[in-house]
Amino acid sequence: MCKQHITDEQYRSEQQRLLDAIWSDDLSSKPLSNPITHSRHGFSAQGIDIYRRNLLANAQRALSITFPTVFELLDSDVSTDLVKQFLQISPPTQGDWAQWGIDFADFIATTDICADYPYLADCTSLDWSVHCALHGNDQTLAQGSLEILGRCEPEHIFIAFNDNVQLLKTSFPIVEIYDAHDHDNESQRKAALNNANQYLSSALVDHFVMIYRPEFQPHVTRLTSSEGRFTQSLIEGYSLAQSLDAINDRGDKDGNGKEHGEEHDPDFSFQPFSFQDWLVNAIENNLIHYFKESYS
Numbered sequence: 387m388c389k390q391h392i393t394d395e396q397y398r399s400e401q402q403r404l405l406d407a408i409w410s411d412d413l414s415s416k417p418l419s420n421p422i423t424h425s426r427h428g429f430s431a432q433g434i435d436i437y438r439r440n441l442l443a444n445a446q447r448a449l450s451i452t453f454p455t456v457f458e459l460l461d462s463d464v465s466t467d468l469v470k471q472f473l474q475i476s477p478p479t480q481g482d483w484a485q486w487g488i489d490f491a492d493f494i495a496t497t498d499i500c501a502d503y504p505y506l507a508d509c510t511s512l513d514w515s516v517h518c519a520l521h522g523n524d525q526t527l528a529q530g531s532l533e534i535l536g537r538c539e540p541e542h543i544f545i546a547f548n549d550n551v552q553l554l555k556t557s558f559p560i561v562e563i564y565d566a567h568d569h570d571n572e573s574q575r576k577a578a579l580n581n582a583n584q585y586l587s588s589a590l591v592d593h594f595v596m597i598y599r600p601e602f603q604p605h606v607t608r609l610t611s612s613e614g615r616f617t618q619s620l621i622e623g624y625s626l627a628q629s630l631d632a633i634n635d636r637g638d639k640d641g642n643g644k645e646h647g648e649e650h651d652p653d654f655s656f657q658p659f660s661f662q663d664w665l666v667n668a669i670e671n672n673l674i675h676y677f678k679e680s681y682s
Contacts, residue, residue, distance in 0.1 A: 565606075
């Protein structure tokens with residue numbers, strides 16, 4: 387007999403039919419009085435009910451691992467409802483649950499929960515960035531490229547960052563919120579929580595958060611305004627000279643040279659930027675993949 391081959395289109399159609407059955411209104415979470423009942427999609431209602439429960443449990447477990455801060459902040463009934471909603475609008479497309487969740491922050495931003503937790507979407511983005519850094523490829527500095535620093539002018543020097551380095555811009559104390567739930571030391575968690583509450587009770591200030599992986603575990607840190615502008619400029623592909631100039635482009639300032647809102651930042655203090663210090667720190671923390679030159 388000839389073996390039938392299922393085309394990709396047929397597979398996707400069957401997969402969609404199964405998903406439609408899983409989330410169909412004619413299936414409830416109540417026990418089924420007739421176990422051989424079939425849904426309007428043609429599947430066993432009992433089988434679909436079991437599959438749905440397992441799917442929700444797996445999704446809940448996967449997202450709670452990927453987004454630990456978010457699930458620590460939410461009540462279990464709220465998080466369960468959010469997982470179900472997200473699973474319906476953005477089901478996993480790969481077999482590995484660890485690769486699912488890239489759209490979770492955007493989804494959270496559209497929910498009513500953000501009215502009570504306005505920082506939740508940014509916390510979700512941070513959790514995802516940490517998750518990606520944890521599972522990212524190992525990269526180290528190409529030592530041979532260091533000679534470019536001594537040979538080329540700053541306007542011809544460009545820096546390629548480690549792929550695990552990411553920047554997030556936020557006005558919320560997401561690093562402090564993250565540390566309050568993630569830090570191993572209890573006293574450090576309490577201190578981070580106090581700092582988060584202090585920031586939230588003050589005027590919110592835009593700032594950059596950096597995620598990086600020096601060795602095996604990702605780290606997160608809140609950057610100063612100078613560090614943030616400099617690092618962002620380099621990541622966006624500008625030269626070393628252009629990025630150093632970006633530090634001085636402070637935008638709107640008050641009479642003291644501070645950006646609007648910085649005077650309300652509890653930890654704000656202006657410190658001159660030192661490229662040498664930044665470079666040493668960047669190399670020590672495995673931020674840089676390689677240096678390159680360009681005359682274009």
